[in-house]
Amino acid sequence: MDGEAQNESVACEKATLAPVDRLRSNRAESPTPGLVEGTEPGAVQKSAFFAHAQSFEDLTAEAEEKAEQEGVVEDSGQTEDELQVLVGERTITEQHAQDVSPQSRSKEEDMSSEAWRSHRKHVFVLSEAGKPIYTRYGSEEALSSTMGVMMALVSFVESDKNTIRSIHADGCKVIFLAKSPLVLVGVSQTYQSDKELLRELQYIYYQIVSLLTLTQLNHIFQNKQNYDLRRLLAGSEYLTDNLLHRLDRDPGLLLSAVTCLPLSNSVRDVVSSSLQAAKAKNLVFSILLAGDRLVTLVRKKDQFLHHIDLHLVMNLVGSSSSFREGEGWTPICLPKFNTAGFFHAHISYLESASDLCLILVSTDREDFFNMSDCKQRFLERLTKRTAYQALKEALKCPSYSVEQVGIPELRHFLYKSKSSGLYTSPEFPELYQSDEEQERLMGLYQDLHSHLHHPVRPLRFFYRCTNKENLLAWVTNGFQLYLCFSPLGTKAMAVSAVNKLLKWIRKEEDRLFILSPLTY
Amino acid sequence: MSTIRVDAKVVMLGKESVGKTSLVERYVHHRFLVGPYQNTIGAAFVAKPIQLGEKVVTLGIWDTAGSERYEAMSRIYYRGARAAIVCYDLTDSSSFQRARFWVKELQNCEEVIEQVLYVLYHILKWETLKVGFFLSSVNNGPRLHTILFVALQQCKIYLCGTKNDLITADRSLRQIDYHDAQDFAEEIGAQYFETSSKTGNNVDELFHKVAEDYNNAAFQFMSEESGVDLGQKKDSYFYSCCHNN
Numbered sequence A: 001m002d003g004e005a006q007n008e009s010v011a012c013e014k015a016t017l018a019p020v021d022r023l024r025s026n027r028a029e030s031p032t033p034g035l036v037e038g039t040e041p042g043a044v045q046k047s048a049f050f051a052h053a054q055s056f057e058d059l060t061a062e063a064e065e066k067a068e069q070e071g072v073v074e075d076s077g078q079t080e081d082e083l084q085v086l087v088g089e090r091t092i093t094e095q096h097a098q099d100v101s102p103q104s105r106s107k108e109e110d111m112s113s114e115a116w117r118s119h120r121k122h123v124f125v126l127s128e129a130g131k132p133i134y135t136r137y138g139s140e141e142a143l144s145s146t147m148g149v150m151m152a153l154v155s156f157v158e159s160d161k162n163t164i165r166s167i168h169a170d171g172c173k174v175i176f177l178a179k180s181p182l183v184l185v186g187v188s189q190t191y192q193s194d195k196e197l198l199r200e201l202q203y204i205y206y207q208i209v210s211l212l213t214l215t216q217l218n219h220i221f222q223n224k225q226n227y228d229l230r231r232l233l234a235g236s237e238y239l240t241d242n243l244l245h246r247l248d249r250d251p252g253l254l255l256s257a258v259t260c261l262p263l264s265n266s267v268r269d270v271v272s273s274s275l276q277a278a279k280a281k282n283l284v285f286s287i288l289l290a291g292d293r294l295v296t297l298v299r300k301k302d303q304f305l306h307h308i309d310l311h312l313v314m315n316l317v318g319s320s321s322s323f324r325e326g327e328g329w330t331p332i333c334l335p336k337f338n339t340a341g342f343f344h345a346h347i348s349y350l351e352s353a354s355d356l357c358l359i360l361v362s363t364d365r366e367d368f369f370n371m372s373d374c375k376q377r378f379l380e381r382l383t384k385r386t387a388y389q390a391l392k393e394a395l396k397c398p399s400y401s402v403e404q405v406g407i408p409e410l411r412h413f414l415y416k417s418k419s420s421g422l423y424t425s426p427e428f429p430e431l432y433q434s435d436e437e438q439e440r441l442m443g444l445y446q447d448l449h450s451h452l453h454h455p456v457r458p459l460r461f462f463y464r465c466t467n468k469e470n471l472l473a474w475v476t477n478g479f480q481l482y483l484c485f486s487p488l489g490t491k492a493m494a495v496s497a498v499n500k501l502l503k504w505i506r507k508e509e510d511r512l513f514i515l516s517p518l519t520y
Numbered sequence B: 001m002s003t004i005r006v007d008a009k010v011v012m013l014g015k016e017s018v019g020k021t022s023l024v025e026r027y028v029h030h031r032f033l034v035g036p037y038q039n040t041i042g043a044a045f046v047a048k049p050i051q052l053g054e055k056v057v058t059l060g061i062w063d064t065a066g067s068e069r070y071e072a073m074s075r076i077y078y079r080g081a082r083a084a085i086v087c088y089d090l091t092d093s094s095s096f097q098r099a100r101f102w103v104k105e106l107q108n109c110e111e112v113i114e115q116v117l118y119v120l121y122h123i124l125k126w127e128t129l130k131v132g133f134f135l136s137s138v139n140n141g142p143r144l145h146t147i148l149f150v151a152l153q154q155c156k157i158y159l160c161g162t163k164n165d166l167i168t169a170d171r172s173l174r175q176i177d178y179h180d181a182q183d184f185a186e187e188i189g190a191q192y193f194e195t196s197s198k199t200g201n202n203v204d205e206l207f208h209k210v211a212e213d214y215n216n217a218a219f220q221f222m223s224e225e226s227g228v229d230l231g232q233k234k235d236s237y238f239y240s241c242c243h244n245n
């Protein structure tokens, strides 16, 4: 790795240390960003709407504890041969490639082909009995022999009282996540750490649970070990496909945060209070989205939404145009809230051609007409007010350019306020307009992220120069910050840019963040 | 104006991708969306007013998802429905099997209601239950009222073979014989339609028939003097079971 990485957190914190004070007046006046959770720019004033804003740690903690107890197995000699089948040194059983069923989805691909093997990241889901459930590329049928090998690997190591976690070979990583009754496998040719890959597998696991509930999954496999789960998941593959795409592209999934539609404080307040007024007995969450951006969220008192659950909801809504026709009513399990049961979501767009999508989450499956009524009341209230026009205006520029910040050498950044679980980021600049460049930049951020969250040696501060850009990452108790500079700048410039940026975010915070979330 | 008043609940049932959403889309928005198939998630509801002479009848249409994943939910959609449009794809025989499954489900659901009603009839010792009577004077709590109300409103079944345009283009694609479908419809007392959402063929006719049937039934319902004699149903499962102990 080029560039340098040092633990400079102490020096940096001293340089900008702000008084620890949660008082509202202080917070508004002080231009110096707080380094303590709750005082950083974008911090919430009351309680946040997300369950655990600790984010990343929370997500992988479970898997890690397990691994620590049981030890990690890597590259055992006996598995080498089988592994090659996975990573594609040899041709993958050709006879199987031929019986790809014709009605399988459009992502049909010859599994023996070079193209299939060269995908950057494969994801497979299988049952504990080794039945294929999902593959990112190609069809599951054609993969059954490969899945068999994976199962052999999993059970081989499990029998040893160890859980296989990853295999590294030849620029390729194979990561396993056993989440009974499912086994998830990632095969990656990216530079992501095991932990990052594991986190992504975890997301896929939650995606499946959100469709079926864990209770139902367990029930099915207890009754019939070799049940073909694809029957129940039929037609949902694209949700998983899209989630994987988002994991590569969406900073929110990387940061365990969501971003807001920039909107003046007063307008957002009107929208929020209109939503708050449209309550009902079994209504738990009201979420208003503008595309992938949060406009506002109102929740039942003492009930928190986890950002993962919100991402799953966003993925559901964003992946399907089916909610554009009439009002949708669907069971949805929010696995971070409760893996056992379904909520019921009323999903509809405020206007037919609008990006504004309202999601009302109820506990009662008979609640459709109550929810429909809530939406109607919300809409009636909102349309009477001028704020609605302002909101529609704001939709026209859902983002901002990095030039507005006024730091010439800064190209792009991600800033997450820890206490609110919200992040902000400008649109991609000219240089990063193409898909490849955006994915490359996201890859760089992912890399920074994994250094800051290294399981053994986490860094607080990380500066890295490449010939295309200079990167800086900084994590404090209050925020996470990732910046991308032109390669001509210096480290000193970068550090001073951070202060400038934080001041700018502080100045803009009521537009970029939701500072006072509401409850019913 | 707040929520729209719905006169008749209509539920679309059938295997995934047979074209339920397309039917609703064609009927409600007069269009056929090309592009990749988007399966319905859960269900979608849309209210559509329809002019019948002087009168306007509003259909509340539930477009359900065909995926097996949502099967357990489907009961809440067809409960209390006045019409069920059971769809299958004319070019896919497996979808016809699935249509048979839905018809059975609907019939079972009705049987249960009949049985409940029959038991109630015996417990409460009502000699003859007149429609007018119970509408005005039943105050044994809302649940009983709902049960009775639902029971007296039969769910009519409409069998619908979809994607007719494909057959018109190439006859060999047809997998379900017209007469077989017609016979099945007769057997279950259903109306039979073959439609195309792509061309719009027969789609308006289908929904128009649904609204008309509802309207006629509602008319009878209000004007019928004789009432409904519940004592007539003597061959039901519950009858024998109640009289054996």
Ligand SMILES: Nc1nc2c(ncn2[C@@H]2O[C@H](COP(=O)(O)OP(=O)(O)OP(=O)(O)O)[C@@H](O)[C@H]2O)c(=O)[nH]1
Binding pocket: A235, B014, B015, B016, B017, B018, B019, B020, B021, B022, B023, B033, B034, B035, B036, B037, B038, B039, B040, B041, B064, B065, B066, B067, B162, B163, B164, B165, B166, B195, B196, B197, B198, B199
């Ligand atoms: N040629 C032709 N294609 C049709 C017709 N109706 C539907 N389709 C196609 O069939 C596919 C499925 O249609 P949908 O209406 O989404 O099916 P659905 O029954 O709602 O499916 P689920 O929501 O998954 O239950 C789409 O690709 C449509 O374009 C038709 O009348 N003619």
Ligand SMILES: [Mg+2]
Binding pocket: B020, B021, B022, B038, B039, B040, B063, B064, B065, B066
């Ligand atoms: Mg549909």
